[in-house]
Amino acid sequence: MTRCKLPTGFNNPQIDEWVGLDFISRRVGLETHTTAGREAGATRIFLLGRIAHRMKASLRTLPLFALVLAFFLATELPAQDWVHTGTNLGNDRIRIAAADFKPVGEDPQTPALKAAFDATLYTDLANAGIFDLVSKSMLPQATPGAPPEINMTQWTAAPANAAMVAFGALSSSGGRLVVYGWLFDAKNTVNPQVLAKQYNEEASQEMARSVAHRFADEIIYRLGGGINGIAETKIYFVSSRTGSKEIWAMDYDGQNQHAITHLGAISLSPRISPDNSRLAFASLGNQGWAVRMYSLELGRTVSFPAGTAGGSNQSPAWSADGTKIAFSSSRSGSPSIWVADASGANPRKLTSFKGPDVSPTWNPRTGTEIAWVSGRTGLPQIYTMDLDGANIQRMTDGGYAISPSWSPNGQALTFSWNRKYGPGAPGGQDIYYFDIASKRWLQLTHESGSNDFPCWAPDGRHIVFERTIGGRTQIWSMLADGTQQQQLTKTGNNFMPNWSWK
Amino acid sequence: MNTRNRILVPVALLLALVTVAGCKKKPVPPPPPPPPPIVVPAPTAQITATPTLITAGDQVVLTWRTTDASSASIDGIGDVPTSGTKTVTPSVSTSYHLLARGEGGSAEASARVTVNPPPAVVQPPTMSEEEEFRANMQDIFFDYDAATIRADAQAVLAKDSSYLASHPNVKFVIGGYCDERGSNEYNIGLGQNRADAAKNAFVSAGVAASRIRVVSYGKEKPFCTESTEGCWQQNRRAGFTLDR
Numbered sequence: 001m002t003r004c005k006l007p008t009g010f011n012n013p014q015i016d017e018w019v020g021l022d023f024i025s026r027r028v029g030l031e032t033h034t035t036a037g038r039e040a041g042a043t044r045i046f047l048l049g050r051i052a053h054r055m056k057a058s059l060r061t062l063p064l065f066a067l068v069l070a071f072f073l074a075t076e077l078p079a080q081d082w083v084h085t086g087t088n089l090g091n092d093r094i095r096i097a098a099a100d101f102k103p104v105g106e107d108p109q110t111p112a113l114k115a116a117f118d119a120t121l122y123t124d125l126a127n128a129g130i131f132d133l134v135s136k137s138m139l140p141q142a143t144p145g146a147p148p149e150i151n152m153t154q155w156t157a158a159p160a161n162a163a164m165v166a167f168g169a170l171s172s173s174g175g176r177l178v179v180y181g182w183l184f185d186a187k188n189t190v191n192p193q194v195l196a197k198q199y200n201e202e203a204s205q206e207m208a209r210s211v212a213h214r215f216a217d218e219i220i221y222r223l224g225g226g227i228n229g230i231a232e233t234k235i236y237f238v239s240s241r242t243g244s245k246e247i248w249a250m251d252y253d254g255q256n257q258h259a260i261t262h263l264g265a266i267s268l269s270p271r272i273s274p275d276n277s278r279l280a281f282a283s284l285g286n287q288g289w290a291v292r293m294y295s296l297e298l299g300r301t302v303s304f305p306a307g308t309a310g311g312s313n314q315s316p317a318w319s320a321d322g323t324k325i326a327f328s329s330s331r332s333g334s335p336s337i338w339v340a341d342a343s344g345a346n347p348r349k350l351t352s353f354k355g356p357d358v359s360p361t362w363n364p365r366t367g368t369e370i371a372w373v374s375g376r377t378g379l380p381q382i383y384t385m386d387l388d389g390a391n392i393q394r395m396t397d398g399g400y401a402i403s404p405s406w407s408p409n410g411q412a413l414t415f416s417w418n419r420k421y422g423p424g425a426p427g428g429q430d431i432y433y434f435d436i437a438s439k440r441w442l443q444l445t446h447e448s449g450s451n452d453f454p455c456w457a458p459d460g461r462h463i464v465f466e467r468t469i470g471g472r473t474q475i476w477s478m479l480a481d482g483t484q485q486q487q488l489t490k491t492g493n494n495f496m497p498n499w500s501w502k
Numbered sequence: 503m504n505t506r507n508r509i510l511v512p513v514a515l516l517l518a519l520v521t522v523a524g525c526k527k528k529p530v531p532p533p534p535p536p537p538p539p540i541v542v543p544a545p546t547a548q549i550t551a552t553p554t555l556i557t558a559g560d561q562v563v564l565t566w567r568t569t570d571a572s573s574a575s576i577d578g579i580g581d582v583p584t585s586g587t588k589t590v591t592p593s594v595s596t597s598y599h600l601l602a603r604g605e606g607g608s609a610e611a612s613a614r615v616t617v618n619p620p621p622a623v624v625q626p627p628t629m630s631e632e633e634e635f636r637a638n639m640q641d642i643f644f645d646y647d648a649a650t651i652r653a654d655a656q657a658v659l660a661k662d663s664s665y666l667a668s669h670p671n672v673k674f675v676i677g678g679y680c681d682e683r684g685s686n687e688y689n690i691g692l693g694q695n696r697a698d699a700a701k702n703a704f705v706s707a708g709v710a711a712s713r714i715r716v717v718s719y720g721k722e723k724p725f726c727t728e729s730t731e732g733c734w735q736q737n738r739r740a741g742f743t744l745d746r
Binding site for chain 1: 647683684685686687688690691692693694695698715716717718719722727
């Protein structure tokens with residue numbers, strides 16, 4: 001595979017649509033690849049034909065066509081190792097300051113609640129991926145508790161240089177936690193208020209964190225182009241910390257980790273329903289693997305008839321409207337992709353090939369396409385198809401590619417790929433961002449462990465994945481350009497994360 | 503004076519006591535009883551068993567006692583001393599019947615011991631069946647990312663099939679196993695194909711499909727946990743275990 005580096009500052013309208021808000025493209029700018037380099041002639045013709053077709057359809061794709069053509073014409077493209085040439089190219093993140101909230105009243109609970117709130121709000125804004133958050137050491141000492149108390153010049157002056165300031169007051173009394181929060185635009189001296197929120201909840205550590213998540217998501221929604229923040233989302237995962245692999249859940253930031261199932265069997269592949277009410281997963285029993293359904297409302301497993309047919313029934317995936325589940329089943333021979341109603345009725349088969357077909361993921365935007373892993377040609381590769389099993393397209397051009405997750409905007413996949421696979425090859429198993437239309441990709445993890453099961457966050461800005469280093473597997477999250485990688489679990493071994501839809 | 507008093511006082515008290523006691527009238531002694539009639543008392547007999555509820559193979563202590571007996575016997579044991587203890591190990595529920603004979607007649611007593619049958623001794627035969635299965639059924643191994651039966655595996659399957667043909671009652675599980683590389687989900691699919699390939703080979707060799715249960719373990723239950731090719735090969739297998 002030949003790789004080529006795009007010129008820095010390269011700007012293509014097609015790429016600008018990779019992720020909403022130009023998030024990726026603005027940050028990427030550093031390295032983009034195509035899978036088209038060393039394709040067989042037939043594939044080239046196919047690809048050219050496809051692109052020519054696209055060109056006819058829209059002149060907008062002309063730059064892309066020219067780009068791909070340039071790849072074909074280029075004889076020897078220089079291969080090079082990955083480099084970070086810089087970040088935030090052409091992208092100015094909003095500089096925001098999160099003031100420590102002002103404690104009000106003498107209630108002995110207040111300091112602990114305030115500490116949890118302040119830390120959570122700060123972390124949420126730092127994690128959001130759209131802010132240049134003023135570091136704690138550069139914050140003014142002031143803790144304005146209300147609009148009349150804030151002296152804006154303190155915050156706009158160096159070293160804070162804040163464009164936006166989040167501040168407010170927190171009190172607890174009589175077992176209630178009351179929080180007032182404001183977001184002010186420091187540059188707008190006339191009418192600086194962007195947001196004012198009030199929260200009144202039970203006074204507890206968990207609720208202090210929850211209120212901070214909600215306030216953070218309000219800020220992120222306002223300043224992040226109308227995309228909902230993820231501070232209130234959950235991550236479901238598999239943990240073996242109690243001895244058997246059970247399904248667990250945690251807040252998006254790794255807090256509040258708790259077990260969902262207590263089956264004592266091996267349970268894998270948790271997939272939360274779009275409405276957060278049910279959890280589909282696979283569990284090993286006497287007759288093999290069954291897709292099972294757990295109701296978070298009832299606190300117990302409920303029936304899913306399509307999931308129990310003997311053999312291997314596993315890797316469930318919800319359609320974005322919550323009405324259907326795709327999964328892999330070996331009930332009719334080699335494991336194939338099947339689709340059933342969310343009730344477990346009407347299972348029907350989509351694929352029929354020799355190698356294993358597993359790990360389906362729906363295009364959440366259209367609901368009419370599925371990407372999945374197939375071993376039909378040998379090593380597993382990523383394919384896409386329509387919901388009727390037609391229009392099968394191979395995405396990856398080689399190596400060992402597994403565990404796809406379809407981006408919320410429908411335009412990209414993320415999956416685990418060992419591109420330099422083979423005897424003596426130096427390849428690692430890394431997480432990739434893959435643009436479906438152009439088949440160009442970006443490697444997100446580099447030279448740290450073996451990485452698998454990436455899953456998009458609903459904001460399309462974050463990806464959660466599992467990383468194995470030295471035989472220990474943990475859940476990590478990162479921004480969708482591979483930056484801000486952070487470990488979320490530390491206890492036992494933890495696998496197969498699944499980010500909730502909201 | 504002190505010494506004298508110490509002696510005098512008790513003596514005086516003693517005298518007084520004797521005097522008072524001596525004042526009571528002595529009762530007239532009753533006439534001697536008539537001589538008892540010459541009758542020989544009938545013997546008595548008692549027997550107990552401890553415990554009364556045992557599992558076969560356990561011991562029971564019999565304790566018996568008689569009076570006015572010249573001989574005693576217990577059914578199934580024979581003549582015994584007129585009183586004594588004896589340890590017995592009945593294999594079935596037994597009534598220990600004591601018969602005591604004397605000049606005055608005979609007496610009987612019995613003690614019942616209930617014997618539960620021993621716990622079903624299935625362990626030795628099953629172990630040997632399992633051992634026999636293990637000794638005869640060899641696992642087969644696969645190439646990387648493949649579920650096709652290798653030539654060396656075909657020879658193994660032929661031997662396994664002949665064992666299965668001569669043991670038509672043996673039911674077994676085919677487990678599909680994979681090495682650690684790749685995702686859990688893909689490896690469950692691959693393990694399923696490996697186990698199914700082995701099952702198809704057995705069925706082709708005449709083994710009834712109803713005797714076979716197939717489970718893919720993917721990479722969830724490795725035989726070996728090192729990241730070496732030798733270890734990976736150990737994990738790329740169809741493993742056979744007795745189905746119970």
